[in-house]
Amino acid sequence: ELKVEQNPLFLSMQEGKNYTIYCNYSTTSDRLYWYRQDPGKSLESLFVLLSNGAVKQEGRLMASLDTKARLSTLHITAAVHDLSATYFCAVVDSSASKIIFGSGTRLSIRP
């Protein structure tokens, strides 16, 4: 059964700093997603990663995928307050076609 683990679960950081959120998964998959969720809102898609070595960037966020290590990272560069949210990674279970989510990382960026 596919398990998805994120860490850290909570992250408080200062504006201007860099940090990385990690997403490990337990079985082979060919598809990984990153989502953002603001309080009281639904999930907004950030990145779709489909192949080993895939790297995608949008503004201050960059996501990468290493399928051999079963690891994805979401890197935040020079954080700003607007990036405060909960970030989820989600992995497609190739055998069952269902999408399993990590527990989420609650990111709080303070001035």
Place this chain on the structure above:
Amino acid sequence: GAGVSQSPSNKVTEKGKDVELRCDPISGHTALYWYRQSLGQGLEFLIYFQGNSAPDKSGLPSDRFSAERTGGSVSTLTIQRTQQEDSAVYLCASSSYISNTEAFFGQGTRLTVV
């Protein structure tokens, strides 16, 4: 419609009553997912549809929960004899597996059982 539509957006019900939650996916999306999110928690997988069939019902918490999808489009999640622990936000998502896109989420139904 342009996005995934869920109704109602909020539902307050008395313990023991049945509720139906509706999800209208993006047109043409064959895959449909239901998740449950309790306050401050992650997303708990409930059920997945490919077309009208549900190959994976393993996430349904109990036999009080059921779901169906008709015409490869609208899905209904039914909770019978609701309990207070059923209170959560129920999120629906749809995707097009062929085009390798992500799953797009609706705004959710906030269910409160009193």
